[in-house]
Amino acid sequence: MDLFRMLGGGARFDKKRFKDDIEIFQPKAAPTGLNADTEAALATELDFFKNNKKSIVKKGKKRKKEKKDTKTKSDSESEDESAESSGEDQTHEGDESEDENSNDDSEGDNDEDSEDNEDPEEGSEEDNNEEESTEFKDKEQLSLFRNHLKIRVYGTDIPNPFRSFDELAKQYQVEPYLQRNILASGFKKPTPIQMQAIPVILHGRDVMAMAPTGSGKTMAFVLPILYDLKGPEKVGYRAVIISPTRELATQIFNQIKKLSVGKKFKICMLTKATAATQGQAPHLRQKYDILISTPLRLVHAIQQEKMELDHVRHLVLDEADKLLEQGFLEQTDEIFAACSHPSIQKSLFSATLPSGVEALANTFMRSPVRIVIGSKNAATETIEQKLIYCGSEEGKLIAIRQQIQRGLKPPVLIFVQSIERAKELFHELIYDGINVDVIHSERTKAQRDKIVEGFRQGKVWVLIATELMARGVDFKGVNLVINYDFPQTVQSYIHRIGRTGRAGRSGEAITYFTNEDQTYLKSIVNVMRESGCEVADWMLAMKKPSKNQKKNLRQRPLGRSSINTMSSYDKKKIAHKRDMIANSKKRKVAASDNAASTSAPGAYGGFKKSKSDSSKA
Numbered sequence: 001m002d003l004f005r006m007l008g009g010g011a012r013f014d015k016k017r018f019k020d021d022i023e024i025f026q027p028k029a030a031p032t033g034l035n036a037d038t039e040a041a042l043a044t045e046l047d048f049f050k051n052n053k054k055s056i057v058k059k060g061k062k063r064k065k066e067k068k069d070t071k072t073k074s075d076s077e078s079e080d081e082s083a084e085s086s087g088e089d090q091t092h093e094g095d096e097s098e099d100e101n102s103n104d105d106s107e108g109d110n111d112e113d114s115e116d117n118e119d120p121e122e123g124s125e126e127d128n129n130e131e132e133s134t135e136f137k138d139k140e141q142l143s144l145f146r147n148h149l150k151i152r153v154y155g156t157d158i159p160n161p162f163r164s165f166d167e168l169a170k171q172y173q174v175e176p177y178l179q180r181n182i183l184a185s186g187f188k189k190p191t192p193i194q195m196q197a198i199p200v201i202l203h204g205r206d207v208m209a210m211a212p213t214g215s216g217k218t219m220a221f222v223l224p225i226l227y228d229l230k231g232p233e234k235v236g237y238r239a240v241i242i243s244p245t246r247e248l249a250t251q252i253f254n255q256i257k258k259l260s261v262g263k264k265f266k267i268c269m270l271t272k273a274t275a276a277t278q279g280q281a282p283h284l285r286q287k288y289d290i291l292i293s294t295p296l297r298l299v300h301a302i303q304q305e306k307m308e309l310d311h312v313r314h315l316v317l318d319e320a321d322k323l324l325e326q327g328f329l330e331q332t333d334e335i336f337a338a339c340s341h342p343s344i345q346k347s348l349f350s351a352t353l354p355s356g357v358e359a360l361a362n363t364f365m366r367s368p369v370r371i372v373i374g375s376k377n378a379a380t381e382t383i384e385q386k387l388i389y390c391g392s393e394e395g396k397l398i399a400i401r402q403q404i405q406r407g408l409k410p411p412v413l414i415f416v417q418s419i420e421r422a423k424e425l426f427h428e429l430i431y432d433g434i435n436v437d438v439i440h441s442e443r444t445k446a447q448r449d450k451i452v453e454g455f456r457q458g459k460v461w462v463l464i465a466t467e468l469m470a471r472g473v474d475f476k477g478v479n480l481v482i483n484y485d486f487p488q489t490v491q492s493y494i495h496r497i498g499r500t501g502r503a504g505r506s507g508e509a510i511t512y513f514t515n516e517d518q519t520y521l522k523s524i525v526n527v528m529r530e531s532g533c534e535v536a537d538w539m540l541a542m543k544k545p546s547k548n549q550k551k552n553l554r555q556r557p558l559g560r561s562s563i564n565t566m567s568s569y570d571k572k573k574i575a576h577k578r579d580m581i582a583n584s585k586k587r588k589v590a591a592s593d594n595a596a597s598t599s600a601p602g603a604y605g606g607f608k609k610s611k612s613d614s615s616k617a
Ligand SMILES: Nc1ncnc2c1ncn2[C@@H]1O[C@H](COP(=O)(O)OP(=O)(O)OP(=O)(O)O)[C@@H](O)[C@H]1O
Pocket: 049, 186, 187, 188, 189, 190, 191, 194, 211, 212, 213, 214, 215, 216, 217, 218, 219, 350, 351, 471, 472, 473, 474, 476, 498, 502, 503
């Protein structure tokens, strides 16, 4: 890696002398290196939601025969037709102030990166005894359809995907309330993971599903659960969904609420408060249908005998690879043990499922169907990924300031590797007049909720975050993700940058790297290549990190010098000067126009920070 040594001066290196090298490091304008035709084809294929190309499959002939195990509509349940009334009557948010995910600031115990991607042809165990297709003309048509949408399936007797919500409704007799709620969500077309995973779960099969970030995995498991539960029953929990963070659990809870409007399901988000209500004698306990929890919270409740999980028929691990890695594995195992129903159906979902995790999962799943959408362990293709060489830690701070000066289009998420560094960067940027906030597991639940809400509503434009926010959280409009600190694992990279470019939108991800990060660069380069980004040949020729190096990084982030360029005296001086200039400008404008002018956020080069924001520092 002589090149890195040559560039080792970081932000101070001789730009003239290394002009050619700079160009190599500069991000390219076009995200893909494919020819125009291929590019167009890819864009269409990955345009999950826009439906801008006619289906390659014509409507199949009418079903010749009903599938033996196709579910039939239950007429025993009386449906509440009112779309107004929220189905559930439990919407508790607990008051847990501590973060129960002790590991949420460090990612990954995964042993793989995208270099372990499988060849699509290789190792396919797709079974030849697929059920007789009813909706597809023949196997070839089915196979074409799957290939077109990059749906790969492995296992035996795999149900066919459905192609539209109408088709799903007809084929499975989906109840009107569910159809109505799908429509109300504005979802016109299912995403590939929904097309394939929903029928698999409806057929009672265990599933291991891997699909890109922001591709609608949540609905892929929520919809079949609601379908299968049919309506509320007073027997106790029948579905349990586990998520690694409270933020994600809350999001899933909200999505279930939306999709279940019109059915009086009792849905419980397990918090300290809701756990306390479960402390009564079993016969007095509130009976819920669906439970959403983080692992530790649920394990506590199980240990205190507040939970009866023997009626659970659906157990979902969202962000399954995270839940099956060291730190969570014991808890997950305990939850499995408590869900003792003999015909429990298990579903694992994630954007990344390293082979080691899959092997582990195979030990507790029953003949699972494995679904892979797109390339294994790749990033969403609607994200333009860039690597920026900053030389040193100091260079990173200069780079981010330059980025801000050039203008950022909020909302922007910035990831760092530790709570300490999140605080440091926050204290740097707050003096730059940016409307910035910081989230990590040391902040209270109330603070975290407020920040997340503020970011969703556009009140916070730049959010500095630790790994806590890397997974699952659905901020629709994030325009840019900056990996200020190089991620510790490939999985972390994929999930972090997956906070942008969601639901078919485009997004941008920038990763800063220094000389110290060079050993690990190749792993990210591979993800970029897998996701269709153009990467220079010399980058592809780089040596990949050894297993040991990857393991070390996974276990402990690189030691970095603290984020601090200026004394706080200097920072305050700059902030003071800036405020004085701004006030003087305001006075001039007021004097000439005799009117106050307001400015909406839009031109993002010079953020102005409100007083209330300053008080957060
Ligand atoms: N069929 C659909 N059509 C349009 N939008 C959809 C559809 N299904 C889900 N969405 C939306 O796509 C967004 C991303 O969905 P979701 O959060 O389930 O993604 P995900 O695959 O779980 O991502 P991650 O891996 O980051 O957790 C959400 O805003 C969701 O409402």
